[in-house]
Amino acid sequence: MEKPLGKYTVSFGLALAITAIFSALLVVIKELSENTVLALMKRATGHHWITHTIIDLIVFVALGFLLTKVQISPERLSRVIIGATVAGGLIIAGFYLLAD
């Protein structure tokens, strides 16, 4: 019988997928809310991109340690990570393509 995936592989894999989508949605939200969200993010660290990075890392690490009880097959985790990464990339690229 094959060994199951390590608990941190599952939790940080799911954290990666969730953060990829979250980060893409944060791009759309901040760009559409220049005077509120974007301005707040700029004020927080001096640059919206630094704030964005810090938020992403906090979400990723927090979810990585919170989701250690979740069980999922390696095949499903692979699909979730690929799907979320592709979707996140398409949301970001699609947004700037339409905005350009």
Add this chain to the structure above:
Amino acid sequence: MFEVMVMMHAVLGLLVLLAGIWVFVEALNVSQSNVARIRLASLIVAVAMWVTFAVAGYWYVAYYAADKALILKGPWPFAHNFFMETKEHVVLMLLLLTTFLPIAAQNDLVGNKGARSLFLCVAGLIVLIGVAVEGSGGIISMGAKLGAALR
């Protein structure tokens, strides 16, 4: 300093891409004899990405505004409006993928086919996004050059 940082982040980015390809190919041919090397290479990918991210991030925040102004006044404004804007956010996903790679490498890559597939998926995504990011960097650089030439 500006030129050094531009070159450094491009070269370091290329290192991440090459290390990603190395890890991917090693994992395609995984066995007991190379699994330790795969784990080490995964760590190299992650460390290289964090160093690249720190250098590129500093350059972006400290120096990019001048290039941005040149690009937007030049014939290739899309080099910033689409490629830079997309790159600066997609690279965050690359940072997370490379950070996750050494974690995924800790599983039984030799005996567990699912774990191996997962590892290959992550390494493959790193390579694909790495190529897209490097290509975008070239377009952004060209946009700045064209903007400066026509100034």
